[in-house]
Amino acid sequence: MEYLLNRYRNLSVLLLAILAQLILLAYQVKSNGEVRLIRVWAVTAVTPLARAIEGARGAASRFFSDYFVLLDVREENKRLKKELDRVNMDNQFLRSELDTADRAKSLAIFQSRSPSKTIAAHIIGNTTGSGAKTVIVDRGSTSGVQKEMAVITPDGIVGKVVDVYPTASFVLLATDPSFAAGVISQKNRVHGTLKGQGGTKVIVDYVQNEENVDQGEWFYTSGDDGIFPKGLPAGEVTSVHPGKSKKEIILSPSGFQNGLEEVLIIIEGVHAPIPELPAPNQQIHVQPPPPPETSAVQPGGASGPSGPPAATPPSTVPLSDADRILDRYRQIGIAEKHEWGVRGRGAPDFNLPLDAAKPAEAPKPKQNQ
Secondary structure, X not given: OHHHHHHOHXXXXXXXXXHHHHHHHHHHOEOOOOOEHHXXXXXXXXXXXXXXXXHHHHHHHHHHHHHHHHHHHHHHHHHXXXXXXXXXXXXHHHHHHHHHXXXXXXXXXXXXXXXXXXXXXXXXXXXXXXXXOEEEEOOOHHHOOXXXXXXXXXXXXXXXXXXXXXOOEEEEEOOOOOOEEEEEEOOOOOEEXXXXXXXXXXXXXXXXXXXXXXXXXXXXXXXXXXXXXXXXXXXXEEEEEEOOOEEXXXXXXXHHOOOOOXXXXXXXXXXXXXXXXXOOOOOOOOOOOOOOOOOOEOOOOOXXXXXXXXXXXXXXXXXXXXXXXXXXXHHHHHHOOOOOOOOXXXXXXXXXXXXXXXXXXXXXXXXXX
């Protein structure tokens, strides 16, 4: 740097002198707005830098402002999410309570209408056996429960009690492979044995191929097993096919349709008849037909509301143009005293009006003075 200054000393001095003179000239010269030229140059040179500094300051201010706002929004979103989760849990709890109340109400209504004596029980657990279809209810021997008692819901049979303890009982479900109950079909009165299959369906066994069972037909308990009273719904036939020696009938058990949480244990069973099928053809009430219209033709030939109607057989009611013409001919025949069906008597003159065909009245006899 020192080398350059020493080498170009004269040129540097000249440039400094020219710059100083330009500054002095700009200081002395004024623009049209009475503003010194040096001030214009200074403002022009400083404005872009000031604009850049101000933009950077505004961007930084907005960034930190948005950052803190976003922090608040994030906290608010977390709070709202927690509140929404709590509301959803409350709604689920209330919905479960409402369903439980509805089931309890339906059980109470069924108990009041059922002829059998029952007690309500709540399912509190399942057994841990492999493939076992057994549940535990909160009623035991202290509530009067005994082994081999029937367990039902308002929709149908569920199972039977297999083990009894003081405060709990084990119930074997109808879907268990070791379960069996006597049933009878509603339509054709076919007897069979309901057996579980370990899944969601059950079968009706020991039904011969010659017996009639229709798809969609209902089976009810027959009371032959000594456990279930007669007349309780067991299920609806979903599939029926002839087998090698007996029919293959698959039922959808009706007692499991709405889930199992509350059940009824039959303490004293009462047999009930199998409900009858509704009549296929119901009687329909039909109003009687309206009375027939009477002829308004008067005996003198004039028609209208005044005067009694002509003597017309009740079986000849003029309902069409042909009937009216036939009625007019009949009236002319009556007026001319024509005897229908007598040989040798010509037909009456149907071209005459009824007034002309009317017979003249006989003169009244004079009274003796």
